[in-house]
Amino acid sequence: MSDTIEKAPSSGGAQKVSQINEVVIRIAGNSQDGIQAIGGFLARLAGRSEQEVMTFMTIPATISGGASIFQVRMGSGEVLSSGDEADVLLAFYQHSYDAHLASLKKGGIVLYDSDHVVPNEDLKKTYHHLGIPISGLTVEAIGGTAKDKGKNIFALGLIAKMFDLNMPKLEKLIGERFTGKDPSILNNALAAFHAGHANPLGNVLETFKFVDAQKKDGHQVVMNGNEAIGYGLIAAGVRFGAGYPITPWTDIMELLRRELPKYGGCFIQTEDEIAAISMAIGGSYAGRVAVTGSSGPGISLKTEALGWAIMAEMPLVIIDVQRGGPSTGMPTNIEQSDLNIAVNGGHGDAPRVVIAPANVEDCFYMAIEAVNIARKYSVPVILLTDQGIATRIEAFVEPNLEKVCQDISPDFTPIADHKPYDLSNANGISHHVPPGTKINSGKYPIVTGLEHDELGHPTGSPKLHMQMTAKRRKKLQALAATLPVPKIYGPSEGNVLLVGWGSTEGPIKEAVDRARAAGDSVSSIHLKHINPLPNGLENIFSGFNHVLVVEMNDEGLYGFGQFGAILRARYCDPKIQGINKTDGLTWKVKEILERTKTNLSAGLRKI
Amino acid sequence: MSETLLAKPVVSTTTPPTEERKGLTKKEVAADHPTWCPGCGDFSVLALYFKLIEKRKMWHEKITTIAGIGCSSRFPYFVQAHGAHYIHGRALPFASGISLSRPDLHVFVFGGDGDAFSIGGNHFTHTARKNIKMTYCVMDNWVYGLTKKQTSPTSPLGFKSKTDIWGAVDYPINPLKQAIAAGATFVARTTHTNPNHVLQMMEAAMDHDGFSFIECLSECVEFYEGAFDSSNPRKGGVFNEVPKSHDVTDELAAYKLAGTDFPGHFGIFYKNSKPTKNAREAEIIKSYQSKTAGLKDWQILQKNFDKMK
Ligand SMILES: Cc1ncc(C[n+]2csc(CCOP(=O)(O)OP(=O)(O)O)c2C)c(N)n1
Ligand code: SF4
Ligand SMILES: [Mg+2]
Numbered sequence: 011m012s013d014t015i016e017k018a019p020s021s022g023g024a025q026k027v028s029q030i031n032e033v034v035i036r037i038a039g040n041s042q043d044g045i046q047a048i049g050g051f052l053a054r055l056a057g058r059s060e061q062e063v064m065t066f067m068t069i070p071a072t073i074s075g076g077a078s079i080f081q082v083r084m085g086s087g088e089v090l091s092s093g094d095e096a097d098v099l100l101a102f103y104q105h106s107y108d109a110h111l112a113s114l115k116k117g118g119i120v121l122y123d124s125d126h127v128v129p130n131e132d133l134k135k136t137y138h139h140l141g142i143p144i145s146g147l148t149v150e151a152i153g154g155t156a157k158d159k160g161k162n163i164f165a166l167g168l169i170a171k172m173f174d175l176n177m178p179k180l181e182k183l184i185g186e187r188f189t190g191k192d193p194s195i196l197n198n199a200l201a202a203f204h205a206g207h208a209n210p211l212g213n214v215l216e217t218f219k220f221v222d223a224q225k226k227d228g229h230q231v232v233m234n235g236n237e238a239i240g241y242g243l244i245a246a247g248v249r250f251g252a253g254y255p256i257t258p259w260t261d262i263m264e265l266l267r268r269e270l271p272k273y274g275g276c277f278i279q280t281e282d283e284i285a286a287i288s289m290a291i292g293g294s295y296a297g298r299v300a301v302t303g304s305s306g307p308g309i310s311l312k313t314e315a316l317g318w319a320i321m322a323e324m325p326l327v328i329i330d331v332q333r334g335g336p337s338t339g340m341p342t343n344i345e346q347s348d349l350n351i352a353v354n355g356g357h358g359d360a361p362r363v364v365i366a367p368a369n370v371e372d373c374f375y376m377a378i379e380a381v382n383i384a385r386k387y388s389v390p391v392i393l394l395t396d397q398g399i400a401t402r403i404e405a406f407v408e409p410n411l412e413k414v415c416q417d418i419s420p421d422f423t424p425i426a427d428h429k430p431y432d433l434s435n436a437n438g439i440s441h442h443v444p445p446g447t448k449i450n451s452g453k454y455p456i457v458t459g460l461e462h463d464e465l466g467h468p469t470g471s472p473k474l475h476m477q478m479t480a481k482r483r484k485k486l487q488a489l490a491a492t493l494p495v496p497k498i499y500g501p502s503e504g505n506v507l508l509v510g511w512g513s514t515e516g517p518i519k520e521a522v523d524r525a526r527a528a529g530d531s532v533s534s535i536h537l538k539h540i541n542p543l544p545n546g547l548e549n550i551f552s553g554f555n556h557v558l559v560v561e562m563n564d565e566g567l568y569g570f571g572q573f574g575a576i577l578r579a580r581y582c583d584p585k586i587q588g589i590n591k592t593d594g595l596t597w598k599v600k601e602i603l604e605r606t607k608t609n610l611s612a613g614l615r616k617i
Numbered sequence: 618m619s620e621t622l623l624a625k626p627v628v629s630t631t632t633p634p635t636e637e638r639k640g641l642t643k644k645e646v647a648a649d650h651p652t653w654c655p656g657c658g659d660f661s662v663l664a665l666y667f668k669l670i671e672k673r674k675m676w677h678e679k680i681t682t683i684a685g686i687g688c689s690s691r692f693p694y695f696v697q698a699h700g701a702h703y704i705h706g707r708a709l710p711f712a713s714g715i716s717l718s719r720p721d722l723h724v725f726v727f728g729g730d731g732d733a734f735s736i737g738g739n740h741f742t743h744t745a746r747k748n749i750k751m752t753y754c755v756m757d758n759w760v761y762g763l764t765k766k767q768t769s770p771t772s773p774l775g776f777k778s779k780t781d782i783w784g785a786v787d788y789p790i791n792p793l794k795q796a797i798a799a800g801a802t803f804v805a806r807t808t809h810t811n812p813n814h815v816l817q818m819m820e821a822a823m824d825h826d827g828f829s830f831i832e833c834l835s836e837c838v839e840f841y842e843g844a845f846d847s848s849n850p851r852k853g854g855v856f857n858e859v860p861k862s863h864d865v866t867d868e869l870a871a872y873k874l875a876g877t878d879f880p881g882h883f884g885i886f887y888k889n890s891k892p893t894k895n896a897r898e899a900e901i902i903k904s905y906q907s908k909t910a911g912l913k914d915w916q917i918l919q920k921n922f923d924k925m926k
Contacts, residue, residue, distance in 0.1 A: 454648070467648075
């Protein structure tokens with residue numbers, strides 16, 4: 011939020027209304043309190059108000075209950091990250107207050123449930139304290155039976171009051187959320203909401219109003235990364251897949267299981283991840299690109315079958331929602347440490363495609379891109395996301411579904427002849443012909459993981475192994491030639507180029523903005539095509555003295571993160587260095603800036 | 618609305634649908650000459666599969682022959698039809714992917730005892746319990762053939778292999794009991810030395826709407842010669858069919874019969890009809906699609922997007 015949130019003395023005791031561009035609200039409590047629901051309402055309201063929004067949440071590691079937070083940043087201008095510091099902290103319990111006050115910026119407002127929280131008197135000077143007996147007032151508003159239910163909606167009313175949010179829109183959202191249920195539930199929710207909104211907000215001297223957002227072309231939709239991938243796959247025409255539950259991938263398989271039947275498809279829950287990828291490959295073999303996915307250890311289990319799909323040249327989409335590893339690792343934390351397994355996992359020379367969305371909108375469109383690359387190049391494509399992007403809610407311009415949705419039904423038209431591993435194309439590309447297709451020559455293809463001749467029959471020929479290995483590589487080189495060179499954020503020449511991939515685009519861009527505002531020469535690029543890389547990156551790197559690869563993974567034995575090491579190997583350029591971290595949390599903008607500074611022994615050259 | 622994944626895909630064909638296509642001849646359905654050792658039991662299984670295709674007038678493009686890894690699993694290369702040679706132990710989930718998305722195809726899976734009951738054991742259990750429509754023929758030779766004589770999960774106690782030079786010490790799996798306990802809806806046993814019986818079992822398995830499992834004894838002449846002699850009348854053994862009095866729908870009786878000492882019985886041990894996973898998924902699809910009837914795919918998706926505004 012702009013500096014105006016700093017407490018300003020009001021004239022004549024009336025609350026002052028300040029115009030703001032954006033705000034970061036952190037809601038802290040237990041997961042069963044419906045914290046995600048408040049965040050979700052705010053995010054969707056922002057989407058409907060043509061505002062930008064980004065959220066961040068922690069999934070409690072325990073099954074039910076457990077401390078949980080939801081942070082939402084909404085604003086009239088561009089919102090790049092979920093925010094380093096909160097402007098407002100809503101604390102439901104003592105532990106929420108104690109653990110999260112440090113995330114509040116100095117002078118920020120802590121709104122706490124005075125039925126549960128005893129504030130620290132010493133901190134009252136640093137943060138503006140506003141205690142409201144949220145639990146008690148909620149019970150008062152909706153009757154004593156509901157115990158703790160409804161206090162999230164009461165708190166939403168408080169926030170609506172504080173930020174002068176659009177009441178009819180929020181009421182509509184609440185109505186939509188509680189439709190179909192017992193009408194008394196909706197009535198209670200609305201009662202709690204209005205009671206919250208009617209609260210005089212005690213000693214708060216100032217309320218806020220967003221400046222009008224720029225008109226967006228078209229409506230916005232609001233969803234998280236996992237949902238965007240699920241719906242992207244459906245739009246891409248995927249109608250079959252298989253998976254095994256594991257956080258944070260599970261949401262995608264649940265969505266597909268639930269949604270695909272509407273389109274005549276199905277998603278199968280298998281006995282394990284090996285069966286899941288095998289079944290998906292079987293589905294692809296049967297004629298229509300299928301999907302599987304996992305997180306953490308489940309990805310390790312899939313590697314043998316992935317190698318088969320590469321060898322047999324089967325199209326396939328594999329979603330990897332990264333989490334902290336290795337092994338069971340940090341299931342609900344964020345990490346970008348699967349890049350190596352995505353790019354190289356498995357035995358043998360096994361080139362596959364790896365692409366990584368940078369935001370929720372990308373998740374939707376890149377799911378479609380993954381399907382199309384898989385089909386065109388007959389190759390497995392790994393869509394690499396992470397826990398952060400999976401659960402983060404963002405608003406983006408609604409896709410034109412009529413245009414975007416594609417039909418990839420298999421074609422069973424009889425053909426004269428077919429070689430599944432045709433070597434005649436210089437670019438190595440050949441196509442899969444599914445069973446059901448009559449081949450008039452009477453010679454039918456076998457797809458196989460053994461090294462093979464052009465018809466798929468096993469061979470021990472050194473020459474064929476060389477040719478086929480090159481074929482599998484060449485098609486990725488052909489793909490590389492078609493990939494767009496990433497746009498540089500900031501000037502194309504300067505001192506420092508930050509390089510990112512995956513979910514870190516927002517904080518990196520914001521770091522560039524802040525550095526440049528402070529007079530430092532920093533630009534960034536963000537790579538979405540990881541393997542193969544687009545051509546021409548060397549021309550970008552040559553414009554900078556330092557190329558720093560910002561990643562959420564370990565610096566490795568030799569001092570470079572996983573992507574950093576790939577770029578160093580690819581470009582043999584010693585100015586490529588890494589900025590890495592393994593705390594399981596998203597990058598804060600200030601962390602990136604501090605680490606950039608310490609990384610450059612010479613310090614930043616002023617523009 | 619798109620065509621149902623689980624419904625028959627529309628196949629355009631140069632052959633007018635009315636024209637009777639002749640059944641394939643052995644010549645048309647044989648591909649590479651098998652690489653098996655001369656005398657290997659797997660040859661007869663292959664020959665009988667050809668017979669089945671010929672007799673039942675299946676067409677090239679409608680057959681998919683799937684296998685994992687092992688001597689027996691090289692099967693698909695020898696069949697002139699669509700096929701896949703997948704990885705060790707995972708042929709069943711691969712085949713399930715085909716079966717569940719393509720009801721118009723016959724899905725046959727062939728493999729060895731190690732492939733089925735060791736590395737693939739869990740898949741066997743789950744494919745059986747889900748009753749996914751396909752025919753699975755395990756060519757049981759009681760040994761790892763391809764990797765040259767290690768103990769297999771069906772090797773009897775005392776079998777001297779390269780990993781048990783003193784004789785196998787682990788209790789073997791009984792494939793039939795395994796299948797019955799897992800919920801397979803068709804469980805049969807045959808042996809490569811009785812061709813008519815093999816064909817009979819294959820036909821019955823193919824006609825079964827569900828997961829049909831055949832354990833076919835198939836001698837490895839290289840690493841376990843004579844393993845099945847006592848089941849072969851030509852070698853002085855006895856070929857006992859499943860008693861006529863046996864009720865194939867009686868699970869307990871089938872389980873008990875499966876426990877008879879070698880050479881035991883041959884024939885159908887268990888057969889039951891219950892809805893396949895294919896049918897159940899098709900039902901779910903049907904009920905969902907009735908709610909979206911008349912809508913194009915993008916319009917169905919639009920409904921979800923409208924809720925996310
Ligand atoms: C993951 C994996 N582990 C091990 C092997 C090696 N391997 C190939 S076939 C086989 C066993 C074959 O025995 P069986 O399934 O009984 O088939 P048979 O050769 O007897 O027909 C083994 C261990 C492999 N190919 N893949
Ligand atoms: S090793 Fe045994 S199973 Fe393999 S081909 Fe030879 S005889 Fe058959
Ligand atoms: Mg064997």
